[in-house]
Amino acid sequence: MSAPLPPGSTVGILGGGQxxxxxxxxxxxxxxxxxxxxxxxxxxxxxxxxARTVAGYDDFAALEAFAREVDVVTYxxxxxxGDTAGFLDSRVPVAPGVAALKTAQDRIAEKSFIxxxxxxxxxxxEVCDLxxxxxxxxxxxxxxxxxxxxxxxxxxxQTKIHDxxxxxxxxxxxxxxxxxLEGFVQFEKEISVIAxxxxxxxxxxxxxxxxxxxxxxxxxxxxxxxxxxxxxxAAMDFGSRIIAALDYVGVIGIEMFVAGDDVIxxxxxxxxxxxxxxxxxxxAVSQFEQHIRAVCGWPLGSPERYADVVMTNLLGDEAxxxxxxxxxxxxxxxxxxxxxxxxxxxxxxxxxxxxxxPQDSMLTRRPR
Amino acid sequence: MSAPLPPGSTVGILGGGQxxxxxxxxxxxxxxxxxxxxxxxxxxxxxxxxARTVAGYDDFAALEAFAREVDVVTYxxxxxxGDTAGFLDSRVPVAPGVAALKTAQDRIAEKSFIxxxxxxxxxxxEVCDLxxxxxxxxxxxxxxxxxxxxxxxxxxxQTKIHDxxxxxxxxxxxxxxxxxLEGFVQFEKEISVIAxxxxxxxxxxxxxxxxxxxxxxxxxxxxxxxxxxxxxxAAMDFGSRIIAALDYVGVIGIEMFVAGDDVIxxxxxxxxxxxxxxxxxxxAVSQFEQHIRAVCGWPLGSPERYADVVMTNLLGDEAxxxxxxxxxxxxxxxxxxxxxxxxxxxxxxxxxxxxxxPQDSMLTRRPR
Numbered sequence: 001m002s003a004p005l006p007p008g009s010t011v012g013i014l015g016g017g018q019x020x021x022x023x024x025x026x027x028x029x030x031x032x033x034x035x036x037x038x039x040x041x042x043x044x045x046x047x048x049x050x051a052r053t054v055a056g057y058d059d060f061a062a063l064e065a066f067a068r069e070v071d072v073v074t075y076x077x078x079x080x081x082g083d084t085a086g087f088l089d090s091r092v093p094v095a096p097g098v099a100a101l102k103t104a105q106d107r108i109a110e111k112s113f114i115x116x117x118x119x120x121x122x123x124x125x126e127v128c129d130l131x132x133x134x135x136x137x138x139x140x141x142x143x144x145x146x147x148x149x150x151x152x153x154x155x156x157x158q159t160k161i162h163d164x165x166x167x168x169x170x171x172x173x174x175x176x177x178x179x180x181l182e183g184f185v186q187f188e189k190e191i192s193v194i195a196x197x198x199x200x201x202x203x204x205x206x207x208x209x210x211x212x213x214x215x216x217x218x219x220x221x222x223x224x225x226x227x228x229x230x231x232x233x234a235a236m237d238f239g240s241r242i243i244a245a246l247d248y249v250g251v252i253g254i255e256m257f258v259a260g261d262d263v264i265x266x267x268x269x270x271x272x273x274x275x276x277x278x279x280x281x282x283x284a285v286s287q288f289e290q291h292i293r294a295v296c297g298w299p300l301g302s303p304e305r306y307a308d309v310v311m312t313n314l315l316g317d318e319a320x321x322x323x324x325x326x327x328x329x330x331x332x333x334x335x336x337x338x339x340x341x342x343x344x345x346x347x348x349x350x351x352x353x354x355x356x357x358p359q360d361s362m363l364t365r366r367p368r
Numbered sequence: 369m370s371a372p373l374p375p376g377s378t379v380g381i382l383g384g385g386q387x388x389x390x391x392x393x394x395x396x397x398x399x400x401x402x403x404x405x406x407x408x409x410x411x412x413x414x415x416x417x418x419a420r421t422v423a424g425y426d427d428f429a430a431l432e433a434f435a436r437e438v439d440v441v442t443y444x445x446x447x448x449x450g451d452t453a454g455f456l457d458s459r460v461p462v463a464p465g466v467a468a469l470k471t472a473q474d475r476i477a478e479k480s481f482i483x484x485x486x487x488x489x490x491x492x493x494e495v496c497d498l499x500x501x502x503x504x505x506x507x508x509x510x511x512x513x514x515x516x517x518x519x520x521x522x523x524x525x526q527t528k529i530h531d532x533x534x535x536x537x538x539x540x541x542x543x544x545x546x547x548x549l550e551g552f553v554q555f556e557k558e559i560s561v562i563a564x565x566x567x568x569x570x571x572x573x574x575x576x577x578x579x580x581x582x583x584x585x586x587x588x589x590x591x592x593x594x595x596x597x598x599x600x601x602a603a604m605d606f607g608s609r610i611i612a613a614l615d616y617v618g619v620i621g622i623e624m625f626v627a628g629d630d631v632i633x634x635x636x637x638x639x640x641x642x643x644x645x646x647x648x649x650x651x652a653v654s655q656f657e658q659h660i661r662a663v664c665g666w667p668l669g670s671p672e673r674y675a676d677v678v679m680t681n682l683l684g685d686e687a688x689x690x691x692x693x694x695x696x697x698x699x700x701x702x703x704x705x706x707x708x709x710x711x712x713x714x715x716x717x718x719x720x721x722x723x724x725x726p727q728d729s730m731l732t733r734r735p736r
Contacts, residue, residue, distance in 0.1 A: 004691060006690070007690060007705065021396070025393055028389070028393050028396075028415065030702075030703050031703030031705040031706075031716065047396065047418035048418070284721070298691070306675070306723045327667040329652065329670035330652055333397075334397055334398075335398050337400075348375075
């Protein structure tokens with residue numbers, strides 16, 4: 001992208017969930033319009049966007065029209081079909097790029113890429129049938145986790161391999177899909193790195209949140225994390241190296257484990273991330289605004305942090321807590337406009353904020 | 369309103385300018401939809417709202433349909449025609465109410481009301497013809513300001529009465545409209561009070577900004593204002609008394625003069641106000657979110673201030689500074705999505721923020 005897209009430009013977003021909704025709200029503050037493309041007529045992002053297309057990701061006529069109406073395309077979920085991304089990419093800039101999508105969509109490609117940078121990952125092996133699964137178990141040992149290579153998230157498409165697990169049963173449980181076996185990491189904490197990179201190669205990395213999951217779904221993110229400065233620096237360094245090596249444009253979310261002094265990278269999400277929602281009320285520039293800036297070729301914002309914060313997701317019926325939360329000082333409430341509170345569904349979140357004296361946070365700035 | 373409007377409710381907004389746009393963005397964060405009603409097809413608020421009606425304020429068929437689709441109506445400009453407000457008010461709750469509109473729309477009613485509370489205002493007199501203007505000048509003296517009773521803003525519909533001014537010429541300059549003559553206040557500073565009141569009578573008042581105007585248009589608001597604690601308390605007290613006496617629901621902006629130790633109330637705006645934009649990046653809850661909370665029957669948010677801040681308007685071509693401003697740390701940029709940068713037109717604003725150690729700010733909480 002040779003010049004920044006000025007206010008009044010249109011960002012196309014594939015996917016219409018809460019991440020797209022929050023991207024559209026951030027873009028709206030900068031005078032940038034969003035056009036949301038999604039198959040679901042009740043997509044939460046529609047209500048706060050300038051335009052919408054309700055169509056399937058394989059509807060190439062609709063994609064053609066969409067491409068004509070936007071200045072850049074981005075997405076809020078990683079499983080954008082390759083054909084869709086490729087089709088758009090030949091018509092309008094797509095950020096993050098198709099290469100980042102390909103790497104993130106396939107767990108073998110993802111792990112191989114990260115390991116290839118000399119960054120620690122869990123031991124892993126490719127699994128394509130029962131024989132390769134048994135060989136992988138023999139090499140990696142138990143316990144281990146068997147995951148489909150593609151399309152899993154929030155605990156779906158995976159199963160544990162314990163001492164007593166029958167490999168055949170486990171393989172059937174994941175539908176005998178092409179898979180990966182990952183050695184189980186004995187971690188003390190889960191953290192993540194939310195980083196951004198611009199078209200010009202500028203990188204900004206937020207402070208590191210400590211994340212707690214329940215039933216594979218993120219429950220809280222806490223900043224600052226209770227980790228040593230060395231661990232924080234290592235994590236942020238890994239994030240910077242990964243985002244640059246992917247030639248990435250936009251915000252990326254990278255989940256990691258902490259085991260003692262070691263940081264092990266778990267998963268890359270080529271999009272804004274739930275563990276970055278805390279930035280909306282504790283930082284100068286939220287991850288959502290940062291992503292819009294990045295894909296539109298604007299200078300990145302400072303990731304400076306003004307406050308300590310705990311983000312808590314509101315899942316399913318928990319959204320009913322809105323009235324009590326609205327009455328609490330220093331609680332910043334965010335609700336996604338979803339009508340149906342299905343169990344485990346992400347309905348909103350809140351950030352409980354404690355202002356702090358401004359200090360040097362661990363900012364990493366890496367020119368390309 | 370007996371119960372809070374839950375997330376998923378719809379707030380109707382009369383007027384589609386930047387204030388409506390920022391209200392819609394704040395509502396969007398709470399999962400509340402906005403339906404914007406305005407005559408201009410290119411209204412800035414449309415791009416971030418769930419629904420829109422493009423129609424005149426005297427289109428009662430359109431108003432009827434609009435009333436059916438919203439749960440509460442509010443407005444972003446004070447000159448909502450009385451017939452429009454009354455028509456809606458018999459169909460759906462309108463907040464702030466019709467009484468507040470009537471008081472704010474007529475400068476004589478406004479000044480009389482404020483003076484009636486024992487709150488200082490500039491000397492004033494009603495003017496309906498040349499004779500009453502001459503009598504008013506004789507009583508109040510020169511210099512003075514002659515303003516139309518209704519429809520003036522940002523310096524329009526007013527003219528100064530100096531020593532050499534011919535009353536007839538001045539009266540003609542304002543179109544011989546029903547008018548008010550106001551004694552000129554020798555002020556050192558202009559300040560304002562942004563306050564909110566809920567349906568239940570809860571009042572919250574923000575810290576007092578110091579405002580600088582150029583050519584009658586707000587240029588900057590600075591918080592904290594350089595005023596004594598006594599002046600700040602007086603101003604916030606006046607704000608609380610006015611908002612309660614109006615039985616007001618929503619956010620109000622009240623402009624005041626500071627002359628020595630005295631605070632003189634100038635003008636009431638029954639809406640969110642330009643001199644409150646600083647709250648978007650220095651407070652727990654912005655004036656926009658506060659207004660949405662109030663009209664929807666939610667608990668008010670805390671007006672606690674996290675930072676010192678200077679808000680600067682971007683008028684006309686100044687919006688072209690977006691690229692340089694986007695590159696500055698601690699600058700929070702807001703652009704309104706207006707396509708045409710006419711001279712003096714409010715195109716956006718930015719808040720330059722300095723985080724502070726949390727302290728007790730001068731919070732005034734007044735139950736009804």
